[in-house]
Amino acid sequence: MATIKDVAKRAGVSFKTVSRVLNDDTAVRHETRAKVIEAIEALDYRPNIMARSLRSQRTHTIGFISDLIASTPYASRIIQGAQERAWENDYLLLLINTGGNQAMKQTAVDTLLDRQVDGIIYATMYHREVHPPENIREVPTMLIDCFMADNSLPSVVPNEEEGGYNATLHLLQKGHRRIGYICDNSGVVATFGRLAGYQKALADYGIPFDPDLTCFLGSSISRNGFLGAKTLMQLENPPTALFCFNDRMAMGAYDAMRSLNLTIPDDVAIVGFDNQDLVAADLNPGLTTMALPHYEMGSWGVDHLISLINKAQDNLDISEQHVHKLLTCSLIERASA
Amino acid sequence: MATIKDVAKRAGVSFKTVSRVLNDDTAVRHETRAKVIEAIEALDYRPNIMARSLRSQRTHTIGFISDLIASTPYASRIIQGAQERAWENDYLLLLINTGGNQAMKQTAVDTLLDRQVDGIIYATMYHREVHPPENIREVPTMLIDCFMADNSLPSVVPNEEEGGYNATLHLLQKGHRRIGYICDNSGVVATFGRLAGYQKALADYGIPFDPDLTCFLGSSISRNGFLGAKTLMQLENPPTALFCFNDRMAMGAYDAMRSLNLTIPDDVAIVGFDNQDLVAADLNPGLTTMALPHYEMGSWGVDHLISLINKAQDNLDISEQHVHKLLTCSLIERASA
DNA sequence: ATCCAAATTGACAACGTTGTCAATGTGCAA
């Protein structure tokens, strides 16, 4: 592999001049620059990033810590969004998956600090509160799809309440007035946020909240969606529409409707949440659902992180940046509502 | 951040001695080592990886190039498998997603070479032939879930034929003798491999291959599964079991059975392919399906890559290692067969 | 031709580590 000195020798200049050309320093005569560029191309020279960052103290690398990369498939879009935005800014992602193990999180942060990353993304695969290792603060850090209770690290998460609001609003606008909400009771942030949005939308339409129309069941698997939907539809005065906590539960609700011989969307409208690629579109009829802004959280998070890195580089204080950004979920309209 | 010289000063030794301690060099007196270790801990010293690899020419980093990380969700398990095995061997993954763009692939390889990665993983999100940029050969490289026609780069892929064979075998063992095969005709490797396995299993049971029982339709979406299943079940002598190219098509087949008032698995058994997390388990009844060895390809690939890296380091010839490893798909038994 | 400021270029240190080799210390045999 050719080095900067090889290029210098071939171009007949000092290696510092080559360095100037490489760094777009204007203080190089036009013809000198041409000679250098010729030599660079002739030797297929590429700067050694190790050596460069040893001196400049910037690695142009962002550490990406995730808990369970493969557990909720669509969430890999966070990584995609992060990687693409990083790439646009000449950064690369160094990936560590902790599998949710606490000791592993600490080691992950240590390892990334060892590698002199310029910043760290700490992402979870569903929206929740986290307690990252303290020394993560040694470099600019951004939480994605998670947050600290005291907001002492900047974070970006989906706007669950707005999502629940818009999902319900969609049903209200279609004329529905008795709308059920089927969710898990695992106590995750999303459950309550979406519930609050649901209640707010009803209130805005002057509809009193009827506790009988919401049901909380265990975890958000299709079986519980099935049970919940069945329960609600067998009420004396059943709802005409169902808002399901997520697409899996909606999938169960589809089964329930079939077992009750009810047609979607004619007898009952259904709205899900997550826009889980290979579920929502492939159900029959296609499921109308709210898409979580995974890709957007990834790219927004990296954008913000890079601005923090640049500020830190200029010795500006970044400790006061208690950003907690909420990103909008978008309605994907299909045939179920 | 403390450097090796700070540690040396505090321990009252030369920085070279500290270097020895860090590298487990035995040529250090016991008590000297103790002093050094005390100093390292007192200063919370961590070696600077940049400086280290500048000298040693090894970065302990593996570049991971993927085409469409988020398009087929379950495939993020390749990344997970790769990352975990890399981690166990003190390697980290530098991630680049090309989005299937050809120019981007070239830039990705260039960028990784610039970063002095010790090796490269080139992964695709479905099993197919690839033509990676030629200069990828400058470092040890491993293809995952893809291959070169001339096998001039080592690769690891799923054993599609064996998978098709075992899926069919499962149905045969359940007593089925008329088994349909529903697949896409997009011409991907998997289509033909699974078909070959299907035919081989039939042949092993002495059942002649009946072309009427296979149908090829467009892409592998649920709609086509629906159409295919309906067509096959309306034959004069319909099959008693269906082998579906993937879980999405199986999902469509479920719909077809419902529309024909047929019960799964009593009237017809169904086996899918992919074990797509949030589909297969959540269907009703649960879908029996073949799981692709994504995680295993990731970890096997990294394992093999690291052995190549070590050989290259010792200047052993690795160009002759035309490995093309086939990994077994495993049957996930649920209720549909 | 001469001078001066600005433009251009180069010499050398520095980044934090490892590699090489020489210098010093140690313990045991003579």
Added chain:
DNA sequence: TTGCACATTGACAACGTTGTCAATTTGGAT
């Protein structure tokens, strides 16, 4: 006590780049 082999330690170069600052060249005004 001396000598020698071996263990231990240190001085210094090297890795390939950027940063600092001084040296040299250039071009225009005199």
